[in-house]
Amino acid sequence: MKLNFTSIPALKDCVHCGLCLPECPTYLATGREAESPRGRIAALRAVAENRSEISAAIHDGLESCLVCRACESACPSGISMEQLMASYRQQCRQERSDLPARVESWLLREVIPHPRRLSALVGGLRWIAPWLRRLPFAREIPSAHRLRPAPEIPEVMEAMGSCRGTVSLLRGCVADRIFRAETQLSARLLAEAGWKVVIPSAGCCGALHHHAGMIEESTDYRRQRWRELAADGVDHVVIESAGCAAHLNSTSSQPTGFVTDTATLLARGGNFTIQQKLPGRSVLSLACHQQHSSLDFDDGTELLKNCLEEQIQLPAPDHCCGAAGMYMVRRQELSRSIGEVARDRFVSSQADQIISGNPGCMLRWESLLGTQKVISPVRLLAHAGGLESL
Ligand code: SF4
Ligand code: SF4
Known part of the structure; x- marks a missing residue:
């Protein structure tokens, strides 16, 4: 398989300085150059220039990238690992047939974007979680209180006192089922601070799909959510998950600060006073x-x-x-x-x-x-x- 990175000149921009190495969690954990930003770029370039095949070792080094973007902040050449990895994962998706990859695809296509199916899965997990948690592959199952039925959430919450404007709040997909109490609290804080809060129905923004290289699905979900959230008359879109916020904002032409989180909006004005630390x-x-x-x-x-x-x-x-x-x-x-x-x-x-x-x-x-x-x-x-x- 040959990789095509013609739209991303970044592969040649790496000057091998190594400034990214101490920032990369996978490099720090393994000590392997192949699991560092510099090593991944070198491997991608070798494959893109037809000097190497995608061997199992090369694929493993690329797949182990967290896309945490820590290397981006350190890189003097401005290389976007997020773009490189999204492009790589998109191009090699068809080749992946191992069990974890199939489970990931199934969750991303058949469960996560469908609130009822997601809710049913989480509801089912609640009953079998105590047994499942004993298995090494199931250690990440959320704790019992996260699996309880999520509380109701209103579609609109009116501002307390004089209204500063309107914000819309992302419920998300997994977060809507597992962290809805947090979303509810966020809405109450914003309403108390003088914002009218509009809360569209739950739905996936496509950030997880982008991570996995499912670019078309990711773009579709992002457009759907953006249409609902950034409707006319909305002054800010508030998102507690920074990954979802960055993804939804990535093609937005709105001014800086339009997409934000609860803490930032409260810090920039409104009726919020610290009463106890x-x-x-x-x-x-x-x-x-x-x-x-x-x-x-x-x-x-x-x-x-x-x-x-x-x-x-x-x-x-x-x-x-x-x-x-x-x-x-x-x-x-x-x-x-x-x-x-x-x-x-x-x-x-x-x-x-x-x-x-x-x-x-x-x-x-x-x-x-x-x-x-x-x-x-x-x-x-x-x-x-x-x-x-x-
Ligand atoms: S994005 Fe990937 S390469 Fe960059 S620091 Fe994170 S794990 Fe390392
Ligand atoms: S910091 Fe940037 S230019 Fe330097 S080795 Fe890492 S990826 Fe290459």
Whole structure:
């Protein structure tokens, strides 16, 4: 199979400087050049220039990329690993027939974009999870309280006091079933702060499909969600998952700040006052797309820091927790060992809790640390603003 990267000149832009290596979680976990950004680019270039076949070893090195984008922030040549990997995975999808790949395709095509099927699957898991969790491949099944029936959510929530404008809130797909209480809380915080909140029906934005190289499906789902969310009269689209936010915003011509999250919108204005700080020592963990996409969440991050009594910095930059969407299904072993590195850094920091917001990251941290130690940003805000105690 020959790869076609004619629309992406990036392969030749790599100057082999190695600045990306210390940022790459898979390289740090394995120590293998083939599992580093530089090694992956060299392999892609060799195949694209017909100097090499896609051997099993090359495919394995490419498939192990988390698409966390940490290398992008370090790279002086501005290489987008996200684009390269999406293109590679799109071109080699037909070749993949191993069991994890088939499970991933089935979930992405037949389950995740269909709210009723997804809900039925999660509902079924609730009953068999205690037995399944004993099996090594099922360690990532969400904790029992995440599998309970999701609470009702209104289509519209009116602003409290004078109205600052209208925001629409993404419910998402997996997040809508497992983290709906968080979405509900987000809507209450925004309404209390003076925003009218519109909440379209649940649906997938296609970010997971993009990760897996299913570009057509990804584009279709993104267009559908964008049409519903960015309707006339909407001032902001609020999304708690940074990966979904970056994906939905990727082709948007809206001004900076149109796509945002609850913390950032509250930080930039509205009726929100910190009444109490979260006691204890907290790690504020930013999702990869919060750190490495073009979206600006800095004001929200600052507000979250101000809600903490004591913030603990981990000893190294905030590396990926290894969840990375469907990666934790597809590459369980490597995903878990990257997660365990992150867990060891948390434990040695002697922090009491971690603030983490992306649905995948929250599930990962809950499975590594237990549910008591993981707090979502909206729960932290609700506690700080006196809306709900923790
Ligand atoms: S996207 Fe993440 S895992 Fe992939 S090469 Fe870059 S740093 Fe490594
Ligand atoms: S930082 Fe960029 S240019 Fe340097 S080795 Fe990594 S990918 Fe190549």
